[in-house]
Structure formats: C-alpha cells, structure tokens
Amino acid sequence: EAGVAQSPRYKIIxxxxxxxxWCNPISGHATLYWYQQILGQxxxxxxxxxxxxxxxxxxxPKDRFSAERLKGVxxxxxxxxxxxxxxxxxxxxxxxxxxxxxxxxxxxxxGSRLTVL
Amino acid sequence: xxxxxxxxxxxxLSEEAFLTINCTYTATGxxxxxxxxQYPGEGLQLLxxxxxxxxxxxxxxxxxxxxxxxxxxxxxxxxxQVSDSAVYFCALNTNAGKSTFGDGTTLTVKP
Numbered sequence: 046e047a048g049v050a051q052s053p054r055y056k057i058i059x060x061x062x063x064x065x066x067w068c069n070p071i072s073g074h075a076t077l078y079w080y081q082q083i084l085g086q087x088x089x090x091x092x093x094x095x096x097x098x099x100x101x102x103x104x105x106p107k108d109r110f111s112a113e114r115l116k117g118v119x120x121x122x123x124x125x126x127x128x129x130x131x132x133x134x135x136x137x138x139x140x141x142x143x144x145x146x147x148x149x150x151x152x153x154x155x156g157s158r159l160t161v162l
Numbered sequence: 163x164x165x166x167x168x169x170x171x172x173x174x175l176s177e178e179a180f181l182t183i184n185c186t187y188t189a190t191g192x193x194x195x196x197x198x199x200q201y202p203g204e205g206l207q208l209l210x211x212x213x214x215x216x217x218x219x220x221x222x223x224x225x226x227x228x229x230x231x232x233x234x235x236x237x238x239x240x241x242x243q244v245s246d247s248a249v250y251f252c253a254l255n256t257n258a259g260k261s262t263f264g265d266g267t268t269l270t271v272k273p
Contacts, residue, residue: 085265085266086265086266087166087251087264087265087266088206088251088261088263089263090261093260136205136206147211147213148255149194149196149211149253149254149255149261150194150196150208150211151208151261152207152208153206154205156205
C-alpha cells in the first residue's frame with residue numbers, strides 16, 4: 046500500500062497570518078485523520094473524516110481551524126489567524142490496512158512542521 | 163476520559179542492554195493498545211499492537227503484553243542497538259475512532 050503525502054514539510058509564519066496544509070492518503074482510503082503534535086507531547090486528534098464527511102471534530106478549535114475533504118480523497122487543514130501556541134507538527138494519517146481494519150492502527154505521513162513567530 | 167501515561171525520559175542505554183519503557187492507561191471499555199516509534203527525521207510508524215487482554219505484540223525484537231489487571235502495556239527489548247534510538251509512543255483506541263497517545267519516551271542507545 047502507498048503512503049500518505051503531506052505538504053509543505055515546513056512553514057514559518059507570523060502570528061495572525063493564515064496557513065494551509067495539504068494531505069493525500071494516496072491509496073484512496075476512506076478514513077483520514079489530522080493530528081496536532083506539539084513538541085514534547087504525543088499527537089492529539091483534531092479531526093477525523095470518513096470519505097468526505099466529518100466523524101469527529103470535537104477537539105478542533107473551530108474559531109481558527111477548519112478542514113475539508115472534498116471528493117473524499119485529499120484534505121486541507123487551515124489555520125486562520127494563527128497563534129503562537131499553534132506551533133506544532135500537523136500529522137495526517139490513514140488506517141494501516143484497509144483490508145483488516147483495527148481501530149487505532151494508523152499510517153502517518155511525515156507531517157508539516159509549523160512555526161508561528 | 164481516556165489517558166496514557168508513559169515513563170518519563172530520556173532513557174540512555176548502552177548497546178546490548180535490556181530495555182523497558184513503562185506504559186499505563188485509563189480507558190472506558192476494552193481498548194486496543196499500540197506502540198508507535200518515531201526515528202530521527204521520520205514519521206510515526208506502528209511498532210506493535212495488542213487487541214485484547216493477555217495478547218503479546220511483537221516486532222523487530224520488541225515485545226509488549228496487554229495486562230488488563232494492571233492496565234499496563236510495557237515495551238521491552240532484550241538487547242538494544244544503536245539503530246533503536248528513537249522516540250517511542252504508547253497509544254490506545256477504544257473503537258470510537260479516536261486514538262489517545264502518551265507523550266513519548268526518547269531512547270538513546272550508545273555504542
């Protein structure tokens with residue numbers, strides 16, 4: 046199975062600016078996740094998609110974060126306006142094996158590292 | 163809510179030493195348990211898993227046993243190598259879709 050493509054790998058912006066991250070699970074997996082990983086912490090779920098519908102966005106700060114997955118393939122995560130505390134790595138993930146899905150068995154992309162100055 | 167607690171790092175060992183990284187959890191229901199590893203400059207990848215009590219997950223010489231009575235999933239390896247230097251994350255999933263991760267333990271193995 047192919048991987049998860051993310052871009053950009055690195056982004057530096059000033060606070061109050063906006064930024065967008067892109068993810069493609071490549072093999073067309075139905076379930077897609079966005080996680081936020083702050084330095085020194087484990088990943089925390091921001092949003093889960095099933096095809097192009099949202100399954101769980103309870104931990105997404107909706108006043109500044111938004112995400113979409115048009116056509117159920119690639120996805121975009123946007124932050125507007127950014128705050129200093131948004132500095133983190135944003136990870137996109139899909140299920141590891143679509144043929145034998147075990148909840149929590151995930152394949153991660155390499156992530157997009159955001160620095161907010 | 164669900165939570166995962168890992169032993170604090172960093173952990174520094176000499177090559178061929180025995181490794182234990184402790185992980186305990188709190189969860190409603192019966193979670194699946196995982197260890198993920200992040201090598202320097204790379205993304206998170208699944209190391210091993212266990213889906214029910216008393217299951218032992220194993221991969222690349224690493225093992226962890228799902229202990230329901232102690233709510234633990236400790237990671238062990240009998241003889242570590244320099245190439246095992248990485249950050250290790252314990253995680254759980256309660257079939258609700260959302261995975262909960264620990265804060266990671268950094269392992270450095272010296273030759």
